[in-house]
Amino acid sequence: MKPFPELRPAPWDLAVVAAVLTLALFCGVMVWGGAATGLTAIVTADGEEIDRFPLSAPAGERTYSAGGYTLTADVSPDGIQITASDCPTQDCIRTGRISRSGQSIVCLPARFILRLEGKTEINSSGVDAVIG
Numbered sequence: 370m371k372p373f374p375e376l377r378p379a380p381w382d383l384a385v386v387a388a389v390l391t392l393a394l395f396c397g398v399m400v401w402g403g404a405a406t407g408l409t410a411i412v413t414a415d416g417e418e419i420d421r422f423p424l425s426a427p428a429g430e431r432t433y434s435a436g437g438y439t440l441t442a443d444v445s446p447d448g449i450q451i452t453a454s455d456c457p458t459q460d461c462i463r464t465g466r467i468s469r470s471g472q473s474i475v476c477l478p479a480r481f482i483l484r485l486e487g488k489t490e491i492n493s494s495g496v497d498a499v500i501g
């Protein structure tokens with residue numbers, strides 16, 4: 370009635386080790402990843418999602434067609450900005466670079482919205498000071 374009592378603690382030990390390792394990994398990602406970690410860019414045109422990608426994707430330019438206009442977004446791990454657009458107002462370009470969750474670039478003539486979503490609450494705990 371006592372089947373291998375000495376084996377019982379083993380799974381718990383493993384669970385504890387796994388939990389500690391997971392925590393350590395999370396901490397490491399937060400420290401190394403900086404502000405942009407976990408951010409997702411969501412692009413909509415005329416209310417429909419046309420693109421979605423993590424900000425950690427390889428840096429480069431992405432071109433979108435929306436409302437008859439063409440917008441070029443410069444994507445890098447530390448933010449996104451519209452660098453070229455043939456819309457009449459150019460507000461989307463003047464918005465500049467966005468890099469935080471909840472920020473967005475709107476191009477009204479093109480009915481184009483590029484917004485960032487994700488966990489940037491980490492920023493409020495002092496990462497900004499490191500960047501400066």
Ligand SMILES: [Zn+2]
Nearest residue numbers: 456459461476
């Ligand atoms: Zn525009």
